[in-house]
Amino acid sequence: MSELLPQPSADDIQLLEILKAIGDPVRLQIVGILSDGNFHPCGSDDIMLGLHKSTMSHHYKVLREAGVTSTRTHGRNRDVVLRRADLDERFPGLLDSLVAGIPAGASV
Amino acid sequence: MSELLPQPSADDIQLLEILKAIGDPVRLQIVGILSDGNFHPCGSDDIMLGLHKSTMSHHYKVLREAGVTSTRTHGRNRDVVLRRADLDERFPGLLDSLVAGIPAGASV
DNA sequence: ACAATAGTTTGACAGAATTCGAACTATATC
DNA sequence: GATATAGTTCGAATTCTGTCAAACTATTGT
Numbered sequence: 001m002s003e004l005l006p007q008p009s010a011d012d013i014q015l016l017e018i019l020k021a022i023g024d025p026v027r028l029q030i031v032g033i034l035s036d037g038n039f040h041p042c043g044s045d046d047i048m049l050g051l052h053k054s055t056m057s058h059h060y061k062v063l064r065e066a067g068v069t070s071t072r073t074h075g076r077n078r079d080v081v082l083r084r085a086d087l088d089e090r091f092p093g094l095l096d097s098l099v100a101g102i103p104a105g106a107s108v
Numbered sequence: 109m110s111e112l113l114p115q116p117s118a119d120d121i122q123l124l125e126i127l128k129a130i131g132d133p134v135r136l137q138i139v140g141i142l143s144d145g146n147f148h149p150c151g152s153d154d155i156m157l158g159l160h161k162s163t164m165s166h167h168y169k170v171l172r173e174a175g176v177t178s179t180r181t182h183g184r185n186r187d188v189v190l191r192r193a194d195l196d197e198r199f200p201g202l203l204d205s206l207v208a209g210i211p212a213g214a215s216v
Numbered sequence: 217a218c219a220a221t222a223g224t225t226t227g228a229c230a231g232a233a234t235t236c237g238a239a240c241t242a243t244a245t246c
Numbered sequence: 247g248a249t250a251t252a253g254t255t256c257g258a259a260t261t262c263t264g265t266c267a268a269a270c271t272a273t274t275g276t
Binding site for chain 1: 263264265266267268271272273274
């Protein structure tokens with residue numbers, strides 16, 4: 001069984017909140033990693049990059065509440081994924097141009 | 109005669125800096141106003157929206173140093189304009205999708 | 217039941233950002 | 247030259263943000 005953590009509906013996603021969310025080096029990099037469209041475990045090492053788990057939890061919450069990501073719980077694990085369809089509907093082309101502009105090995 | 113205030117070259121414009129710059133209600137609204145492609149006087153009432161002139165000066169500086177805008181001086185006046193060509197070259201489609209998503213009368 | 221695991225929540229703290237007001241610079245006008 | 251005007255810079259106050267550590271919740275596994 002899997003449950004979705006609370007998140008804004010597509011209609012309630014605000015551009016300003018998206019920009020505030022991804023205008024941070026850690027969170028922009030998370031978006032870059034999630035841009036493959038797959039679910040990623042919250043605690044995977046390729047995302048954590050040396051930060052504390054409580055710090056990551058905070059960043060996931062910011063992204064989720066801005067409508068950028070969805071988080072589904074699976075047992076005691078959580079997986080994050082980009083809300084690509086919702087974002088494309090609300091802001092056509094935005095995600096594609098953003099992802100294309102994120103530096104590859106953005107190590108900060 | 110008009111002079112350009114210092115600004116990063118097109119190649120040095122960083123996506124993260126753009127996002128940090130426009131992830132602010134005042135500056136996102138400035139971008140919306142500048143999206144007509146015209147030069148706008150720094151002190152015009154349609155942009156200031158009740159804020160102090162020193163506050164606006166700060167916001168213009170953030171936008172300019174992020175590579176989002178150009179500021180040209182003209183006597184003792186200054187005009188701001190979007191760096192549309194440079195932004196389109198570095199991050200194709202980004203500005204268009206952003207501008208399309210900025211709420212019309214975004215009064216903060 | 218007990219222990220281990222994944223992640224959240226809370227509190228604390230340092231650094232950054234927004235805002236204003238006052239002083240300053242430079243240009244324009246009389 | 248004197249004055250007015252457009253905008254910048256500096257300093258201070260408040261608020262916001264990112265980070266960690268410790269305690270907590272919930273689930274898994276023995």
